[in-house]
Amino acid sequence: MTLLSVENLSLSIGSLPILRDVTFSIEPGEIVAITGESGSGKSMTAFSVMQLLPESATTQGAIHLNGRNLLTLPEADLCAMRGNDVGMVFQEPMTALNPVKTIGDQVAETILIHSTATQAEAQSQAATMLARVGLPQDRFPLSRYPHELSGGQRQRVVIAMAIARRPRLLIADEPTTALDVTTQARILDLLKDLVNEFDMGLLMITHDLAVVADMAHRIIVMRHGEIVEQGDTQTLLATMSHSYTKALFEASSHQVDLPEPSEGHIPILSVENATRDYPLPRTGLFAPRQHARAVNAVSFDIHHGERLGLVGESGCGKSTLTRAILGLEPLQSGTITAFGVEVSPSMPAAQRVKTQVVFQDPYGSFNPRHRVARILSEPFYLAPDAPKGEALTETIATVLTDVGLAPSDATKYIHEFSGGQRQRIAIARALITKPELIIFDEAVSALDVSIRAQILDLIADLSRRHNLAYLFISHDLSVVRTVTDRVLVMQSGEIVEQGDTDAVFTNPQHPYTRSLIAAAPVLPDLKELSDAPA
Amino acid sequence: MRLSRNILFGSLLCSVILACALISFIWTPYDITQMDIPNKLQTPTAAHWLGTDHFGRDIFSMIMVGARTSLAVALVAVGIGMGIGVPLGLWAAAQSGGWVDEIIMRGNDLIFAFPSLVIAILITAILGPGAINAIIAIGIFNIPVFARLTRAGALPLWQREFILAARVAGKSAARISTEHILPNVANLLIVQGTIQFSLGILAEAGLSYIGLGAQPPTPSWGRMLADAQTMVAFAPHLALIPGLAIISAVLGLNLLGDGLRDHLDPKIRVMRT
């Protein structure tokens, strides 16, 4: 019998239509993935099934779970259903748990409200569940608070809460998006095991097509609140009858056309034995301050026109290293030399203009109260030969055209632009001083795949036209692979492996590099799939 | 853009009070220094819109001049609080975690341990009572309010990438604070400033009431209430009217503050007390 069937579901919030005519179903033991870009309505579909919608939401159609239409159930019955028949796992493990309650109490709560178990029974069931999701009592007692756990461990607690009553259906909304790639792999394995063990249906919402291809039995592709295509994973990947699906998958595995690296090995940036410590909070009132080493004896060069990648998981020291290279933070020992001058927080501003940076967040990178022209001219601050008046206007127009925007955009405010356009402005700001080196700090990580593909093309194109060298920092291996010539792998503050990008990816030497590559979900080769008989 | 009812009603009340204060410089219905004993303790009449006090002075005229005192004291006190507190808060945020930050914040905590009334008492003990005392006492108490608020607003901004971009351009902490941080905490300061203004009016009234604020013959709403106290049984309008004046001014400013908050940024949280 069908576990969940959604029929012609339409949803609006206020007068804004969110979903239109969404129809799909899930069988017990089946993993169904809904994918799409931001604004596609994939998360709202999940919340519709939970019936956890904003008060101004109106729905039409039907959602049948175990034969009952959720849209007509009274709130009391819905409460009895949530947590008992359907469990849900959320995107942000850092905020999904109540900070003032122990993990034991939070898992036990699900059991207590849906059964007649006593407090002691609920606690012991909670302990079993936590052990099942990989948090055994000897290391993670029930009395732990969420802040004492890492992101991956918290996500396990959220999963334990969701499956504590062995629900028939589990909904996971971007369950691994906030996690590192190796943690992601383990959480995905756990979800797969649980589906088999409990014979649950799993409705998985994710933007990551590699995860989808890897996990799901069936795929649903959504755009603008509608399903554009759905079907069995193998068949859908092989046929891709809808052009949007095809475009989405192509953008996800987008390969840029990177120009040949220029010959002549003139180092423009040299990092030698760079070491940077962070003071830890004092452990006692008069205890000496302990220090954590964020960057440990890191050495590497970037040559003129070279595209260097830097990969590593969160907390590996990437950001600290970036700040040190930009001269924002001092080193404890070692040196960083850029264009023959030592980099430090007190370096002359004139020296700074040759190295520029593009940050991750297309929303936080600009002062919302300044116009684009003012934002773009900021890098000229204290620059020796900064253009003024007409010349500045001209330079701004040129650089905006360079990144695919119009000169007239200079007078607009930043909120008038989309995420992708903002990232173009960020690149324009980096280009305006005609730097020889640009640091891309997770510069495409916050973008949807199709926008990401366009920005990567822009970067490759600019590198061709301006003979740019760059340091491309990212946690996303597939992106680093396509836009760099050489790559550094960083773990716990140290560079554990470096070499030509292709060589490192095809034949990793260090165990950590191998584990990273193994953990990263990969898109199946689309050509092979479509050539194979369906 | 459509303005909310809060802003409209709030600014209406504020404008009326402000108009009273300003007009009182050039005209009041009666001379408030002129006693008129035969007509004392009148309830509102056509000649005296709000009645007369125990010396026969016109209450409406006194309310108009009293508005001047209230607004002036509260405004200058907010000015002192902002003028000193905001730079301190910006400085503390720029040096976050360092000793400057620590000293500024501990200093703030210390001032918070002295309620404004206690500061006023201390100042009176040295200088004797007067409107200047009230200004200083309320002003000092406003400093940590603005310093904390500015720091709290500035700290998350320092983590934003546009500040990193400015640092990459070589801008100093002072320049970043004025160019990037200040404009982005301005909304916060405007809203809190309005609220502090209203609290200042309340505090001024309280200090004048117990004789630590403006001294006679300067009329003030708090003093009028103090004078009315012994007569409240047989002339309740003497106490009622200055009270309503205070309430209108404070209510007007609070409504304006809340309205501005909703209009500028509904996420702003104001501090009260």
Place this chain on the structure above:
Amino acid sequence: MLRYTLKRLLSLLISLAIASVVIFAVIEIAPGDPASFMLGLNAQPDTVAALRAELGLDVPKSERYFNWIGGMMTGDFGMSYTYRTPVAEMITDRIWVSLPLALYALTLSTLIAFPVGIYAASRRGQAGDMAVMGATQLGIAVPNFWFAMMLVLIFAINLRWFSAGGFVGWDKGLLPALKSLTLPAIALALPQSAILARVMRSSLLDILSEDFMRTARAKGLTRRQTLFRHGLRNALIPVLTIIGMQFAFLLAGGIIIEQVFFLPGLGRLIFQAISSRDLIVVESVVMLLVFLVIMVNFVVDLAYAAVDPRLRSRT
């Protein structure tokens, strides 16, 4: 937790030390010599000197400071310049009016504000919420001493339910004593409860939009259960701060209300002392008020840690 407590305790001691220096210094720069003031303009220089010696004014300032601090720690607040009685005695009499009044008012304010704030938050945007928001907006604008006068006018003069002022004393029994503090406490509490109710409401609304509240709903909790089991404790954290600040405000604000109701509390003591330049009394009462405020902040800090486990493990 022990480390946290010790750290707070250390910061409390530092605050007290600095506050005492500030108060002492401020009183020191006050113009006029108490001895000459007390003896009048025509006093003989040797009489003044004798009185200065008797009051302990003839020793160096630093020594006087430590005498003052040392005395206070042993309960000796010095001798009143005007009344020639120990300041400690004068304060003990008065504090049994001022402190109970502040606590009474704080209790009332909290008892009113919590249910009202929770009610408004749970009916966000509905008529009940609008009514509460309107009433609290008005409540914030009312000066408490004016409100006190209106209470006297209505409940003492017209209805004659309460006396218009004065304090019967604790020796007349708990209920009569509390009754004579009731109007003052209400006058202090209502405007404060308006503020507290608004803070409670906005704090709860902030929490309602937190991710973990949605998690709780996904477990099958009703809206109400979510609010009480997960929302309330988290919402308490900012509310505690305000309660701490309110206590300070109520203690000091009590000074004004004591004037309205002719209560023999610290407020009246301090005004008499100011007018007779009895600076040692001013100094000691101000120090006592500051001490109480700092102590309350310390208790609030400990309460934070009880509510928020993240603070307990941080050092």
